[in-house]
Amino acid sequence: MATVSIPACTRSLLLDIEGTTTPITFVKDILFPYIREHLEDYLSTHWEEDECKQDVHLLKKQIEEDMKQNRSCPVHAVDQTVHTDEEKAIREVVENVLWQMAADRKSTALKQLQGHMWRSAYASGRIKGELYHDVIPSIRRWKGQGLKVYIYSSGSVEAQKLLFGYSVEGDVLDLFDGHFDTTIGAKVEGKSYERIAERIGCQPEEITFLTDVTREAKAAEEAGANVVVVVRPGNMELTDDERAHYNLITSFNQLELTGRV
Numbered sequence: 001m002a003t004v005s006i007p008a009c010t011r012s013l014l015l016d017i018e019g020t021t022t023p024i025t026f027v028k029d030i031l032f033p034y035i036r037e038h039l040e041d042y043l044s045t046h047w048e049e050d051e052c053k054q055d056v057h058l059l060k061k062q063i064e065e066d067m068k069q070n071r072s073c074p075v076h077a078v079d080q081t082v083h084t085d086e087e088k089a090i091r092e093v094v095e096n097v098l099w100q101m102a103a104d105r106k107s108t109a110l111k112q113l114q115g116h117m118w119r120s121a122y123a124s125g126r127i128k129g130e131l132y133h134d135v136i137p138s139i140r141r142w143k144g145q146g147l148k149v150y151i152y153s154s155g156s157v158e159a160q161k162l163l164f165g166y167s168v169e170g171d172v173l174d175l176f177d178g179h180f181d182t183t184i185g186a187k188v189e190g191k192s193y194e195r196i197a198e199r200i201g202c203q204p205e206e207i208t209f210l211t212d213v214t215r216e217a218k219a220a221e222e223a224g225a226n227v228v229v230v231v232r233p234g235n236m237e238l239t240d241d242e243r244a245h246y247n248l249i250t251s252f253n254q255l256e257l258t259g260r261v
Helices: 024-046 050-068 086-102 108-123 135-144 157-165 190-200 214-223 240-245
Strands: 004-006 012-015 148-152 178-180 207-211 226-230 247-249 255-257
Touching: 004 226, 004 247, 012 190, 024 050, 024 086, 024 108, 050 086, 050 108, 086 108, 108 157, 135 148, 135 255, 148 190, 157 178, 178 190, 190 207, 190 214, 207 214, 214 226
Parallel strands: 004 255, 012 148, 012 207, 148 178, 207 226, 226 247
Antiparallel strands: none
16 A cells, blocks of 8 residues: 555554554464453352442443433342352353453443453563564654554553563553543543543544544544544455545554654
8 A cells, every 4th residue: 555644734643453553363372262261260269359349230230321311231230249159149240241241241240340350460470561563663653753642442550561561572652642441431432532622632533543443434524533444454444435435554654743853
């Protein structure tokens, strides 16, 4: 693919993770299976700790919201009162988490628990965050050209920092000016990108968002941001209309910053 120029007014680059900086296979084949394999043991070990209790509380609130919205979900409600049999309660949490993962839910409650579980795996060296080879050199180039670089992912901010803090390239967190997750809003809602622009102190049109998901690209466009769609191996196929509409790149190296040396 040819090079893609981004507008000279761009002050900040906003990057998705899965399918953009990081192979989808890392998430699908390493991170998610780790949760499925270790979930019940993790809950049993940490059940009485405050952090775990908070995670379970958020899951309970999510279930209540799902029931209000008439969304299908496991029939058991999560209950962590002193009167609840611990093993039964843990099984109910496991059932709900696995159901959310199977449905590819992006709920904050799910992402928070996952982030806490991955923390120990990264710290012990069992997992290292995978990055495409073009990512870090390109970010260094952009930073050298005066741009700010932010992450916006459905994964929790903690999970994002773990991926980049324990990456195959080492700790590269110093390259990022900030992180955003679904606590600022869903990635398929235009208002989320307006909130991010306000948070980082610029106009939406001064942001260029890189993602592999066209629903996210559409939402960012609606907010006024510039968009580049990233085409990586294993990413969802684009329609002919999407290919015609969006600027496409297969590598960050293809981005040219107009008016910058």
